[in-house]
Amino acid sequence: MNYFLQQLINGVTLGAIYGLIAIGYTMVYGIIGMINFAHGDIMMIGAFISLIAFLVIAALGVTSVPLALVLVLVCALFFTSAYGWAVERVAYRRLRGSFKLAPLISAIGMSIVLQNGVQLVQGARVKPLAPVITGGIELSGAESSYPVTLGWLQIVIILLTVALMAGFTWLIQRTSLGRAQRATEQDMGMAMLLGINVDRVISMTFVIGAALAGVAGLMVTLYYGVVDFYIGFNAGMKAFTAAVLGGIGSLPGAMLGGLLIGLIEALWSGYGSIEYKDVAVFAVLILVLMFRPSGLLGKPEVEKV
């Protein structure tokens, strides 16, 4: 039972991270109908930037952990957003009206550029980080067979995710930017006619998605303690699965999907075989698309004849 509880905690933490990345996928797909293949690599960039920021801040003499965390968070948000903006501007904007496959190929190309670019510039070796936040709350009794710990780091991740989700939902529901975003998502042509600067709205969508992915990258750096240039692909696939599972285009769906995928991965690793945990997630993707393509919270699409 304790073992299960621990897997549960791990799963929720993982799920929060996947959920943050999944939001980026689902928003971009919702607004321009494109799978941003490079999104996972944006997360990877966020992870690298976080790592670099930690070292720079430490070198500048900051010793307070909470202060360092806040500064790194700001850096991750800021720089990753810039990367997200740049990728859209360079690789996708021109191809918006064009032939269906072109943006996807461009995205795959961009993903390769980002992965290999980082590898070239930073070296192909895995980069470790000394644990920044350690320790946690013991949830099990002193006599129990298996210790269940809720780490401080896990708490930070979950709370941060909840805060970001709340802020983000407020942004989408309450601000004019959010309204413009929703309008563009539903009918781009009409939004343009009403004077909405669609280019800017789409850019903002990418920027927000990238910002969240940047935070996810920071969390990955802290949680796993290692960063390498390949984590984007793997996490990206799983986050995309989460977005589809929850219902692509639906923001609560992305979070729900993220949570479920995190739980599936943690439980499968804990009780099944660890080598095949990725297979379990991909299998979920395939099953969902086969039997309920609109996902859990999405609306089934009626064919327009």
Add this chain to the structure above:
Amino acid sequence: MAAFKDAILAGLVAALLALPMLGFHLGDSAQGLQLETHLELVPLAAAIVFAGRLALNLAAPWLAKWKDRAPAGKPKLETGVSRRPLYIGIAMAAAALILPLTPWGDRNILDKATLVLIYVMLGWGLNIVVGLAGLLVLGYAAFYAVGAYAFAILSQMGFSFWQCLPISGAVAALFGLLVGFPVLRLRGDYLAIVTLGFGEIIRVILLNWASFTGGPNGISSIPRPSFFGMPMTASSPGHTTFHEFFDIPFSPVQRIVLLYYVILLLALVTNLVSLRIRRLPVGRAWEALREDEIACRSLGINPTSTKLSAFALGTAFAGFAGCFFATRQGFISPESFSFIESAVILAIVVLGGMGSQTGVVLAAILLVGLPEWFRDLAQYRMIAFGGAMVLIMLWRPKGLLAGRTPTIRLNKGDAA
């Protein structure tokens, strides 16, 4: 001017992006990570981007003339079945046929040409699925792997290359049917991701089911093909070897030449089948399905079985190619069948121009052949590859040689 301001903006963004990534370097050392600063790279990067962007903006009017003139959405269909693509194709095939006999046909070139031809064949095979039927498949390498492993495993039991060749294709096609059946009714990009997922699943299984597939070490000692039963070795007890039969001195080049001709033959068969099938009802149904699936249903065409047939044929060719790959290398491992392989093959099809046979050849030479020349610059190879994908899509979204030749003409009088 606006061009100047735009270039300044680009430079500033470049500086921003370069600051964390180029400005700092995470060096590996004995004590763990060391932070090295190279802040001078930041203004350098900004300057390069600024200059490049300014040049691009200033040259824009001239570049517009070169750009793909047809609006991205409209079909660019050649009227009339002109003979030109056919002549180009025949010329290229003839050149390929005589290559080993020319002074350029040395071991090195033949080796690279063989590699390019594998990708040409894979490109033509995927073209059936993506180009003709319009099914976006991102996990094609999985079926390539299935064919290779099928032969590798059977070869351990004593089967030869020629015996396994049809089996590889059949097994790959079978996998294609199994994978395709549940997912082919999915919409375009979903299909892409699902096939990607299947590709990854197969790769992970190959990597971990060590007892069957050899795990990360793969399978080795895969036999080479023989020439009508004659082994291409220096000597072979109980068999007349190739060089003994023709009474010529043994040379390792002979095997290379044989491999080259085998893949050339396989590729040409793939091409001929594609060309022929376009003019058959099932081929036309594939293209019609790609254009408008709803209209096809209204004409009584079964979309699922039509898509399955394209998928099965495409994956069969991947299987044949995989079998050849195994025999050429002599050993295989899961590394050769990662997602990047699928991406390369897809890039070859899309960059070449969907549906264009010569486009595939051109793209394969560009994307596979040229980088082979720059083997030494291997670390830049992948980034150049990705960059090429983005740039070609921006320049010509429909591919380098896009355009469709009709399969049949009614009024034969007015040829182009």
Add this chain to the structure above:
Amino acid sequence: MNAPLLQVENLTMRFGGLIAINDLSLTARQNEITGIIGPNGAGKTTFFNCVTGFYKPTEGRLTLTPPDGGTWPLQAMQGFRIAKKARVARTFQNIRLFPGMTVLENLLVAQHNRLMAASAFSIAGLFGLKSYRKAEAEAVEKSRQWLARIGLEKSADLPAGSLPYGAQRRLEIARAMCTDPVLLCLDEPAAGLNPKESLELNDLLLDIRQTSKIGLLLIEHDMSVVMKISDHVVVLDYGARIAAGTPEQVRHDPNVIRAYLGADEDEPLPAVVAKDLGEQ
């Protein structure tokens, strides 16, 4: 009276809470042109989509009884099978040709099923067998005849997407006819046509009814088409049938007038409206 071809009984189509078709019953007869008219949003295209298998009806029955015998329960059949086995063909409100393929190829795709049978699923074709070559030649000839009939023989090798609008409409009808249907459903074939083209369309449809002796089901807004050529007209509003009969009967039906105009039944029709509805 001609034998019934398509019997619609208590057809209801619901999308969530929205009732698009409400307990609709009608009969379309063989060798007749049945017009379906009604204000926008009345459910006409939804009705077509139920008949041709793009939507699965929530309730009700759609029974097709072709002249050479047999009964097809369309409400229970899968989309493409309705076209393939029951031989119901259709055209679309927004033309759905294969724009990148030539005019001739569009017509050949329509004959797919016959050609597949003749070529043993294309395998005989792969080896160039005579049975396939003969079948293909026949298919080409049939296409040529249709092209001549709609005046597009010279454009046979042009991409279908490059044809002018009126020609594309005619091509779509010819393509539907190349499937040898027993029921042809046309969804606003006159949309976007000028008066001259509408008259030509009338001639074409009347000719089809005359020579091919099939039943035609026609959705139209253009009264100069539907009132002139229909043998029987059904009027829909809010998914339900509000009138049915000959064009003459329907023209004067107060329910119809009210649905289109919202006028009082006692008021005389304004002259311009009377002209629109085909009154002399």
